[in-house]
Amino acid sequence: MDIEPFVGDGSNPRENPHNFLRKWQLSLTKLKKDAEDKEKVSSFQLYCSVGSAAYEWFDELTLEQKGSMVSFIAAFEKRWPKVKAAKKTxxxxxxxxxxxxxxxxxxxxxxxxxxxxxxxxxxxxxxxxxxxxxxxxxxxxxxxxxxxxxxxxxxxxxxxxxxxxxxxxxxxxxxxxxxxxxVTRISRRLQEARTEKALAELQRMRIPQLPASPTAPLRRAMANTSISDIRPPRFPTGQGGGAQNILYQRVPGQTANTFSSLPALSEKELADLRTRIDSIPQQPDTPAGQTAYKAQIMAWEQQNGTNTRVDHTKPYPLTPGTAPTCSGECFKCGAHGHIGPLCALPCEQWLPVRERDWRRLCFTYLTAFRRNRVQQVNLVAIGSVEVDSGNGEGPSA
Incomplete structure (x- = not known):
């Protein structure tokens, strides 16, 4: 029978001195039947952890206490009295x-x-x-x-x-x-019901069929077209000496669904942004992924503040199951295949404001350079200053 060395200082809440005493007494049956009490008691210290409270206590016992089993047990119970367990009412x-x-x-x-x-x-x-x-x-x-x-x-x-x-x-x-x-049959039936319910919920959450778009024929014609990455626009200096974004500058009559001016970034800042867009891992659309996503949001707010807006130095977590940034996604829902003005989702189901701003910011500076990963063609319409399949939504108010 294995006996864990006795310590006796209360440091291990699972160590019960009297349980140890019972195990030690059972181990004495291995000794010869006519063994004297002194011989039996002397074996006790062999089961104590060296240098422990129990080991030192044994050293301090008198010869009388070590020579009689009755005296030894009495000394043990005085040093480690029984503790009455709390009884449930x-x-x-x-x-x-x-x-x-x-x-x-x-x-x-x-x-x-x-x-x-x-x-x-x-x-x-x-x-x-x-x-x-x-x-x-x-x-x-x-x-x-x-x-x-x-x-x-x-x-x-x-x-x-x-x-x-x-x-x-x-x-x-x-x-x-x-x-x-x-019970196996019941378990299988319940699992099938849960699976069907989950599939129905996913079906319900799918984005409805989009209305016909006037640009649909053009998009179909270009379905197999490959377009090389577009370099971010170079911004000339405005009248005030600051850099201006001519393409995305707000002009009279422009709606809120267009890009606002953003400061020009240096080549190094653009390179840093390009490496930063995936610095926060996007979580899978699973219960565990949703939990991790909520933790990422909390960490972002703790680091940057609850009222802080995103900028090119503050990447924001992406909603699980949505498309990556700079891939020609809709900024409102994070899906491909349509632009912001044609997004069928109601506004209460749009992505969080900070995430929409982050996606918009990344596209403004870097364009949809990752669109080929999703086999997507991006159309940029200049004039109305709205961007097809890469935004088309504009900054939030």
Missing amino acids: RAEYEVELLGHKLAEDDIGKKVELYGQEVFTHMAWAEKIRELVQGAGVDITTSSIYLGQVRQNIPDALQDELKGEYANWEGYITAVKGLSADT
Whole structure:
């Protein structure tokens, strides 16, 4: 029997001195039957961690305490008195009983119980037995709380346990009596239902069919056209001495769905921006990815402030499942195949304002240089100062 070395200083909350004492006493059976108490007691220190509180305590015992098993046990219990465990009240057992649930996702899974692998519904039933008895209820004659607790298992299992139960014993036996085939079939059916629900939700969230566009024939004609990357425009100096973006400068009569002026960037700043656009990894559209995305948003706000706007030095996290920046995406929804003015999503479903600004900023400075990754053709319409399939939305107000 393996015995973990005894320390005895309370540093390990899982170390119980009296459990150790019992294990040590059991180990004494290996000694010869006529061994004297002195010989038995002397073996105790061999099971103590060297230099520990227990090791030093043994060194300080008197010869009398080391020579008699009775005296040694008395000294041990004085040094490490038994601690009475906190006992649950009946009310606490009742609260735990009424709150003990079996989740639908856990049906058909297996857990360890009393050293054996069992189905979750069997483990749930055994826990219910423990809680009912702890609450002082006789499981053979009483059915108190049974009606409430029956609601704590999924409907799919309740359907297999129809009828009345005169007492807890009958109900617990019925739950444990559900066959492996039954719970496996229920688990498979529930999983299929969850999958269908998820697919239906994805279908519901899909962007509706876009209305016919006057540029559709041109886009189809250019479907196989490859256009090389466009260098960012060079901005001449304006009257005030500052750099101006002529292409995207706001002009009289221009709507809010057009680009506002942005400061010119140096070649180094443009190069830094190009390497910075993927500095925050885009998360997959999964539950874990959504959680990581929310953490990225919180980290951005902690670093930059909740009221700060994005700029070329402050990349912003992208919504999971959307297109990458500079790929000819719609700034409103992050999808390909249409421009901002033709985006069918209602405004309450648009991307966050900072993300829309970040996508717009990247395109303004770098153009849609990554459009070939998604086999997308980008059309730039100059005159109305609106950009097809790369923006067409303009900056937010």
